[in-house]
Amino acid sequence: MAATVNTRKLARTMLMPAVIILFIWMIVPLLLTIWYSFQNYNLINPVNAGFAGWSNYKYFLTDPAFFQAFANTLILTLSVLAITVIGGILLGLLLDQFIYGQGIVRILVISPFFIMPTVAALVWKNMLMNPNYGIFAWIATRLGFAPVAWLETFPLLSIILIVAWQWLPFATLILLTALQSLDEEQKEAAGMDGANFASLFVYITLPHLARAITVVILIETIFLLSVFAEILVTTSGGPGYASTNIAYLIYHQALLDYDVGGASAGGVVAVILANIVAIFLVRLVGKNLDA
Amino acid sequence: MGKIVLEGVEKHFGNVKVISNVSLTVEDGAFVVFVGPSGCGKSTLLRLIAGLEDVTSGKIYIDGVNVVDLPPAKRGLSMVFQSYALYPHMSVRGNIGFGLKMAGMPKEEIRTRVDAAAATLNLTPYLERKPRMLSGGQRQRVAIGRAIVREPKGFLFDEPLSNLDAALRVNMRIEIARLQKSLATTAIYVTHDQVEAMTMADKIVVLNAGSVEQVGSPLELYERPDNLFVAGFIGSPKMNLITGATAEPYGAATIGIRPEHLAVAGDGDGWAGTISVAEHLGSDTFLYVEVPGVGLLTARTQGEVAFHAGERVMLHPDPARLHRFDKSGLAIRN
Ligand SMILES: Nc1ncnc2c1ncn2[C@@H]1O[C@H](COP(=O)(O)OP(=O)(O)OP(=O)(O)O)[C@@H](O)[C@H]1O
Ligand SMILES: [Mg+2]
Numbered sequence: 303m304a305a306t307v308n309t310r311k312l313a314r315t316m317l318m319p320a321v322i323i324l325f326i327w328m329i330v331p332l333l334l335t336i337w338y339s340f341q342n343y344n345l346i347n348p349v350n351a352g353f354a355g356w357s358n359y360k361y362f363l364t365d366p367a368f369f370q371a372f373a374n375t376l377i378l379t380l381s382v383l384a385i386t387v388i389g390g391i392l393l394g395l396l397l398d399q400f401i402y403g404q405g406i407v408r409i410l411v412i413s414p415f416f417i418m419p420t421v422a423a424l425v426w427k428n429m430l431m432n433p434n435y436g437i438f439a440w441i442a443t444r445l446g447f448a449p450v451a452w453l454e455t456f457p458l459l460s461i462i463l464i465v466a467w468q469w470l471p472f473a474t475l476i477l478l479t480a481l482q483s484l485d486e487e488q489k490e491a492a493g494m495d496g497a498n499f500a501s502l503f504v505y506i507t508l509p510h511l512a513r514a515i516t517v518v519i520l521i522e523t524i525f526l527l528s529v530f531a532e533i534l535v536t537t538s539g540g541p542g543y544a545s546t547n548i549a550y551l552i553y554h555q556a557l558l559d560y561d562v563g564g565a566s567a568g569g570v571v572a573v574i575l576a577n578i579v580a581i582f583l584v585r586l587v588g589k590n591l592d593a
Numbered sequence: 594m595g596k597i598v599l600e601g602v603e604k605h606f607g608n609v610k611v612i613s614n615v616s617l618t619v620e621d622g623a624f625v626v627f628v629g630p631s632g633c634g635k636s637t638l639l640r641l642i643a644g645l646e647d648v649t650s651g652k653i654y655i656d657g658v659n660v661v662d663l664p665p666a667k668r669g670l671s672m673v674f675q676s677y678a679l680y681p682h683m684s685v686r687g688n689i690g691f692g693l694k695m696a697g698m699p700k701e702e703i704r705t706r707v708d709a710a711a712a713t714l715n716l717t718p719y720l721e722r723k724p725r726m727l728s729g730g731q732r733q734r735v736a737i738g739r740a741i742v743r744e745p746k747g748f749l750f751d752e753p754l755s756n757l758d759a760a761l762r763v764n765m766r767i768e769i770a771r772l773q774k775s776l777a778t779t780a781i782y783v784t785h786d787q788v789e790a791m792t793m794a795d796k797i798v799v800l801n802a803g804s805v806e807q808v809g810s811p812l813e814l815y816e817r818p819d820n821l822f823v824a825g826f827i828g829s830p831k832m833n834l835i836t837g838a839t840a841e842p843y844g845a846a847t848i849g850i851r852p853e854h855l856a857v858a859g860d861g862d863g864w865a866g867t868i869s870v871a872e873h874l875g876s877d878t879f880l881y882v883e884v885p886g887v888g889l890l891t892a893r894t895q896g897e898v899a900f901h902a903g904e905r906v907m908l909h910p911d912p913a914r915l916h917r918f919d920k921s922g923l924a925i926r927n
Contacts, residue, residue, distance in 0.1 A: 495692035
């Protein structure tokens with residue numbers, strides 16, 4: 303017993319430095335953000351300094367752009383989740399069937415995940431969605447339609463497509479692995495029980511995938527709430543605030559409006575919102591992870 | 594209802610022939626056991642009957658209808674898998690009732706039927722549990738429940754007891770045999786355990802390398818094996834097979850004598866040998882006797898006997914129980 307107590311003590315002591323550094327790493331920026339969020343701190347107006355009370359928050363939360371950014375963040379996150387989970391299941395089912403060229407097809411499907419967000423977004427912006435020389439425009443003119451200026455006409459939809467394209471491989475990979483771990487005899491038993499393809503999917507495959515779907519949703523949500531690079535290099539949040547999400551709005555305030563105090567208040571709001579979403583998610587789907 | 598007839602059934606995987614030309618009749622209500630060494634094609638044959646594999650050629654009739662082109666669900670058979678293959682996210686009730694639900698049966702009727710099946714199998718207290726909260730034997734019973742609740746034309750069992758411990762295996766063996774008799778439903782049961790085969794079967798089909806070696810009742814196979822393979826495979830301990838000069842006087846290439854048909858005595862006529870090992874089981878004693886010029890023979894005597902390792906004994910075969918085989922391994926009958 304003494305040995306275990308000692309080992310535990312030793313382990314704690316050895317862990318301490320790492321824990322302390324991580325804690326400082328997290329807490330200092332957070333405290334600074336909170337501190338700035340209560341300060342009047344604008345880079346173009348250095349005269350107006352000092353304690354601001356709740357005014358930064360009031361300003362941020364009553365800004366009509368905030369509501370739009372909030373809605374956009376939710377729409378973006380939920381749409382990408384829906385596209386990647388449904389698309390991932392379909393692709394997974396497909397890849398689970400293929401026999402010839404399976405290896406190459408899988409690499410092709412996975413590859414978007416290895417492309418940096420900025421690069422991916424630029425490729426979409428210039429090669430695919432550009433109304434003058436993009437491939438979509440070329441297809442449209444070939445078919446006799448007028449080319450669509452995607453990023454101007456459907457800014458949020460365009461962002462959703464780009465981000466979904468990036469995350470689809472991740473979802474596919476996780477769901478495919480889960481599909482492959484489904485016991486063959488279980489499928490055969492269901493077949494003998496008279497289940498057709500649809501009931502096999504609903505009653506056997508989907509429940510088996512529940513845990514993998516949960517993992518995909520949890521991980522993707524963390525990243526989707528803070529999509530930034532794709533917006534910056536394509537629409538810059540516009541036109542107007544049509545494709546601005548909360549992450550981009552904060553950037554906008556800090557680095558385009560030079561309002562450090564307001565941006566800090568936005569940052570704190572974003573942290574709180576992310577936590578609310580996290581609590582909801584864990585309550586909603588996290589129970590799948592217990593079993 | 595549930596007569597299953599196989600006619601010239603063959604199965605190839607690529608260019609490997611796994612089942613060659615199997616013809617077989619399983620009478621309605623019979624309990625038929627497929628036995629054979631590992632890899633001989635027992636599971637494959639069962640899966641062909643179930644419809645989980647397609648035959649390469651040949652016909653399978655269930656109640657007179659050729660079913661080779663029917664999907665598994667349409668053949669009216671149910672199967673108990675070696676791994677049980679229970680649906681992990683469904684309760685025991687859900688597992689047992691799944692086939693009925695797929696058949697579109699009304700909820701009320703499913704309920705009564707599942708309750709009845711659970712009562713037969715002593716599963717009533719566990720109906721709302723998930724499979725992972727059950728013991729191996731209980732899971733096995735759920736798998737059986739899933740098979741019986743559909744009132745199929747026949748049951749197919751693929752080594753259903755191989756994951757259970759020895760004591761439970763004996764219990765379940767008896768339970769399955771009793772259940773099958775009371776339902777009077779045709780059953781095909783795959784095992785490599787010949788004790789299971791001997792105790793449960795009305796008819797045993799001995800398979801070797803994808804073809805049928807012999808079909809018969811357990812005692813027929815024990816008393817009149819058609820060939821060397823069946824002679825060596827059925828019976829425990831194995832039949833003594835003796836070749837060469839000892840077999841010649843009998844007009845055979847090989848003679849076989851079961852351990853229980855070798856009389857052991859301190860003197861008298863027969864083969865003289867030395868006991869190398871004596872296994873005392875209480876009910877029986879197995880003596881492994883080294884006979885010069887013949888080889889190591891196994892003798893089985895009832896009860897406790899006074900012979901011990903190192904002693905010299907005489908082994909006398911019962912001439913009426915002697916089996917003779919020709920050069921190609923076929924039994925010589927007079
Ligand atoms: N899908 C397949 N593709 C190729 N060969 C196969 C396939 N399934 C089975 N085989 C081969 O067919 C032969 C018979 O297999 P089977 O599973 O029927 O044996 P078994 O008698 O059930 O053996 P065991 O007692 O070990 O379960 C084996 O040699 C096996 O390697
Ligand atoms: Mg097998």
